[in-house]
Amino acid sequence: MNIKIGTRGSKLALWQAYYIQDLLKTAHVDSELVLIDTKGDQILDRSLSKIGSKGVFTQELEDQLRAGTIDIAVHSAKDLQSSLPEDLSIIAFTERERVNDVLVSHDKSLSLAGGREFVVGTSSTRRVAMLKHFCPHITTVDMRGNLQTRLRKLEEGQCDALLLAYAGVHRMEYDDLIAEYLPIQDFTPAVGQGSVAIEAASTLPIDKRNIVRQLTNHAPTEACLKAERAFLRRLEGGCSIPVFGLATLENDELTLTGGVVRLDGSELLRDRFSGPTSDAEQIGHDLAESILAKGGDEILRAVRQNL
Numbered sequence: 001m002n003i004k005i006g007t008r009g010s011k012l013a014l015w016q017a018y019y020i021q022d023l024l025k026t027a028h029v030d031s032e033l034v035l036i037d038t039k040g041d042q043i044l045d046r047s048l049s050k051i052g053s054k055g056v057f058t059q060e061l062e063d064q065l066r067a068g069t070i071d072i073a074v075h076s077a078k079d080l081q082s083s084l085p086e087d088l089s090i091i092a093f094t095e096r097e098r099v100n101d102v103l104v105s106h107d108k109s110l111s112l113a114g115g116r117e118f119v120v121g122t123s124s125t126r127r128v129a130m131l132k133h134f135c136p137h138i139t140t141v142d143m144r145g146n147l148q149t150r151l152r153k154l155e156e157g158q159c160d161a162l163l164l165a166y167a168g169v170h171r172m173e174y175d176d177l178i179a180e181y182l183p184i185q186d187f188t189p190a191v192g193q194g195s196v197a198i199e200a201a202s203t204l205p206i207d208k209r210n211i212v213r214q215l216t217n218h219a220p221t222e223a224c225l226k227a228e229r230a231f232l233r234r235l236e237g238g239c240s241i242p243v244f245g246l247a248t249l250e251n252d253e254l255t256l257t258g259g260v261v262r263l264d265g266s267e268l269l270r271d272r273f274s275g276p277t278s279d280a281e282q283i284g285h286d287l288a289e290s291i292l293a294k295g296g297d298e299i300l301r302a303v304r305q306n307l
C-alpha cells in the first residue's frame with residue numbers, strides 16, 4: 001500500500017506531512033508527499049481576513065482529494081473550516097501539542113503582563129481583539145505570511161514581538177525565542193490549535209482509511225476537537241473570526257470553554273459546558289447557543305460587517 005499525502009509547501013505544512021509519514025512508517029506503511037500550492041500561499045500581500053479566508057488554504061487540497069491524485073490531505077486542524085462538504089471528512093486528529101499562544105521576541109524580558117508598552121505583530125482577529133481586551137497598553141501591527149516571513153519582519157524591527165501558537169513555534173524549532181507562555185485562562189487558543197487533521201474523500205478505499213486512522217488518530221484529542229468544532233460550526237466560523245475554544249478531558253468528562261471577543265476588545269463573552277465525551281458535539285452546540293444568546297450573535301454580526 002502507498003498513501004499519497006497532499007500538503008502545502010510551507011515549512012510548517014511539510015513538518016506536519018512528515019509527521020504523518022513517520023506515524024505511517026511505524027507500521028511499515030509506505031507513503032509519498034505531493035506538494036500543492038494554495039491560494040492562501042500565493043496571496044501574501046493582502047490581509048487574510050479580507051480575501052474571504054474560508055478554505056483559502058484548503059480548496060486546492062480538497063480538489064485533489066476528489067480527483068484522487070492524493071489519498072489524504074494534511075492540515076493544521078485550526079486552519080480547517082468548521083463545516084466540510086458532504087463528500088469530504090476528517091478521518092483523524094493527531095495528539096495535540098501544548099495549546100498555548102506564546103510571545104516571541106529577541107528581548108526575553110518582554111511580558112504582556114505589567115503594563116509595559118510595545119508593539120506586537122499578529123494578523124489573527126482573535127489575538128488582536130484579545131490583546132485589546134486584556135492588554136490595552138499594547139499596540140498591534142498586522143503581520144501576514146508564514147512563520148519565517150514573520151520572524152524576518154520581527155528582525156527588521158517592524159514589531160517588538162510576535163504572538164504565535166506554541167505548536168508552530170516549537171515545530172519550527174524557535175523555542176529559544178519564546179519570551180512568555182500566555183495563560184490559556186485568558187488567552188484561550190483558537191479551536192483546533194495544536195492538532196494536525198487528516199482529511200479524506202468519501203471515495204478513499206476503506207482499507208486505506210482504516211490504516212491511516214488507526215496509526216494517526218488520538219481518541220482524546222478527537223473528542224475535544226469534535227466539541228470545539230461543533231461550537232465553531234454553530235457560530236458559522238473558521239479561523240478568521242475572533243472566537244476561542246478549548247476542550248479538556250478528565251476521565252470521561254469533557255469540559256469545553258469558549259467564547260467570542262469584540263474586535264475593539266471592549267467585550268469578551270465566555271462560558272463553559274461539561275458532559276460525557278459521547279456528547280462532545282452536543283456540548284459544543286450548547287456552548288454556542290449560550291454565547292449567541294448572551295450577545296455573541298451581535299458581536300459576530302459586527303465582525304462580519306467589518307471583514
Ligand SMILES: NCc1[nH]cc(CCC(=O)O)c1CC(=O)O
Binds near residue numbers: 076077166167168196
Ligand atoms: N493560522 C496559521 C497557523 N495555523 C496553525 C498554526 C500553528 C500550529 C497549530 O496551531 O496547529 C499557525 C500559526 C500560528 O497561529 O501561530
